[in-house]
Amino acid sequence: MVQITRPLRPADAPAAAALHAMGFADAWSEAAFASQIADPATLSFAHFEERDLVAFALVRVVAGEADILTVATHPARRGQGLAFALLTVLMHWLVDDRVSRITLDVAEDNTSARRLYDRLGFTLDGRRKGYYTAGRAAPVDALLMSRPLTQQNPPFPK
Numbered sequence: 521m522v523q524i525t526r527p528l529r530p531a532d533a534p535a536a537a538a539l540h541a542m543g544f545a546d547a548w549s550e551a552a553f554a555s556q557i558a559d560p561a562t563l564s565f566a567h568f569e570e571r572d573l574v575a576f577a578l579v580r581v582v583a584g585e586a587d588i589l590t591v592a593t594h595p596a597r598r599g600q601g602l603a604f605a606l607l608t609v610l611m612h613w614l615v616d617d618r619v620s621r622i623t624l625d626v627a628e629d630n631t632s633a634r635r636l637y638d639r640l641g642f643t644l645d646g647r648r649k650g651y652y653t654a655g656r657a658a659p660v661d662a663l664l665m666s667r668p669l670t671q672q673n674p675p676f677p678k
């Protein structure tokens with residue numbers, strides 16, 4: 521099987537929106553992906569198998585800090601380390617680009633994502649009460665997490 525990891529391109533916006541809709545109740549539109557992909561402050565990595573998009577991660581870099589905008593893996597390929605691998609590549613890229621910190625927010629009830637971020641070395645900074653409401657019977661807190669990115673404290677071995 522041909523497997524490729526590369527940044528998202530404008531032509532990937534429809535596939536990215538379709539994959540995003542499999543993971544999020546408030547999924548981004550094709551136009552939203554097209555706009556993020558075209559934005560020079562947004563960095564992405566995506567994994568393709570036989571030309572099919574199966575996972576991607578997008579971060580926004582502002583003033584030397586990166587924020588994870590979104591991460592998604594196709595339901596049939598979850599639990600196989602794809603998101604871990606993509607975020608590890610992204611963080612190495614950011615370290616090399618002198619980005620010193622990476623932040624994210626995650627719904628408190630998203631156990632897979634929280635385990636992923638714990639394994640990637642993120643720690644809890646705070647929470648936003650009742651931040652997530654889409655597709656839920658009751659609001660769920662957002663957990664605010666971050667980790668430093670330095671040459672002395674790199675993400676993981678290359």
Ligand SMILES: CC(C)(COP(=O)(O)OP(=O)(O)OC[C@H]1O[C@@H](n2cnc3c(N)ncnc32)[C@H](O)[C@@H]1OP(=O)(O)O)[C@@H](O)C(=O)NCCC(=O)NCCS
Nearest residue numbers: 543591592593598599600601602603604626632633635636
């Ligand atoms: C969260 C999400 C992106 C994780 O993607 P993923 O590719 O399945 O992530 P990983 O495989 O790297 O890690 C997740 C699980 O795989 C397991 N895993 C990681 N590497 C593995 C490996 N090499 N072999 C076997 N299992 C592995 C992890 O232990 C983890 O298992 P757990 O969920 O039971 O703890 C995915 O579940 C998803 O798209 N969810 C919907 C959208 C979403 O919630 N995005 C995050 C918003 S903050």
